[in-house]
Amino acid sequence: MDVSGTTLVGEIAAKVPASLEVFERYGVDFCCNGGRPLVEALSGTGISVGDILVEIERAAQAEVTEDHRYLDWTRESPATLADHIVETHHDFLDRHLPRVGHDLSKVVSVHGQHHPELFELGRVYGQLQSELQEHLHKEEQQVFPLLRNLGPDESPSPELLGLLEQLETEHDGAGSALHAIRGITSNFQTPADACFTYSTLFRELRELEADVHRHVHLENNILIPGLRARVRESAAI
Numbered sequence: 001m002d003v004s005g006t007t008l009v010g011e012i013a014a015k016v017p018a019s020l021e022v023f024e025r026y027g028v029d030f031c032c033n034g035g036r037p038l039v040e041a042l043s044g045t046g047i048s049v050g051d052i053l054v055e056i057e058r059a060a061q062a063e064v065t066e067d068h069r070y071l072d073w074t075r076e077s078p079a080t081l082a083d084h085i086v087e088t089h090h091d092f093l094d095r096h097l098p099r100v101g102h103d104l105s106k107v108v109s110v111h112g113q114h115h116p117e118l119f120e121l122g123r124v125y126g127q128l129q130s131e132l133q134e135h136l137h138k139e140e141q142q143v144f145p146l147l148r149n150l151g152p153d154e155s156p157s158p159e160l161l162g163l164l165e166q167l168e169t170e171h172d173g174a175g176s177a178l179h180a181i182r183g184i185t186s187n188f189q190t191p192a193d194a195c196f197t198y199s200t201l202f203r204e205l206r207e208l209e210a211d212v213h214r215h216v217h218l219e220n221n222i223l224i225p226g227l228r229a230r231v232r233e234s235a236a237i
């Protein structure tokens with residue numbers, strides 16, 4: 001694809017899956033803030049448009065020659081993508097969220113006195129956990145069944161379009177909570193007196209962030225725009 005400084009980050013992430021690892025490396029938000037042009041998203045990261053494009057190109061070449069870790073989801077149907085999201089990312093959260101909550105409670109009770117920021121971490125995480133669990137339920141019970149019933153080129157109903165907007169708002173909320181967690185934990189750096197569970201917790205929080213970013217990317221940059229494109233295409237006929 002033709003990529004320049006004015007291309008939207010979410011578009012690059014959707015079209016060049018190998019770009020995700022480059023964006024992650026430089027802290028470029030490709031999911032909740034994917035609607036920004038590349039040049040804007042790079043401000044403050046210390047890397048130029050030219051340099052990051054070289055790295056993305058290199059990552060894309062390595063992917064072709066070394067392995068095929070990333071599928072091009074833009075070519076798959078919304079139903080296939082929804083199935084993949086549930087099997088991969090919802091399943092991850094179903095297992096991960098309670099485990100992290102359990103470890104966090106232990107760490108707060110043992111270390112909270114010397115690390116009072118852990119109480120704020122517990123508050124933010126608790127809210128994120130319950131909001132994500134509600135969000136997954138909404139997708140699995142309401143949104144994904146509606147899109148699985150769509151014909152190959154059928155436009156989504158106004159009800160489905162309304163639900164998609166709600167999902168995007170909820171993704172923004174999860175993105176902000178993860179950003180806050182990164183701040184509270186100083187980029188997941190454990191203090192010198194951290195025990196094994198403390199270190200495990202910070203590793204789990206980092207894994208949670210990485211998985212949610214890829215999950216939201218698939219929904220915000222591929223699934224939802226693909227469904228909206230059907231409305232535009234049917235209006236143009």
Ligand SMILES: [Fe+2]
Nearest residue numbers: 085139215219
């Ligand atoms: Fe999801």
Ligand SMILES: [Fe+2]
Nearest residue numbers: 135139167219
């Ligand atoms: Fe979602």
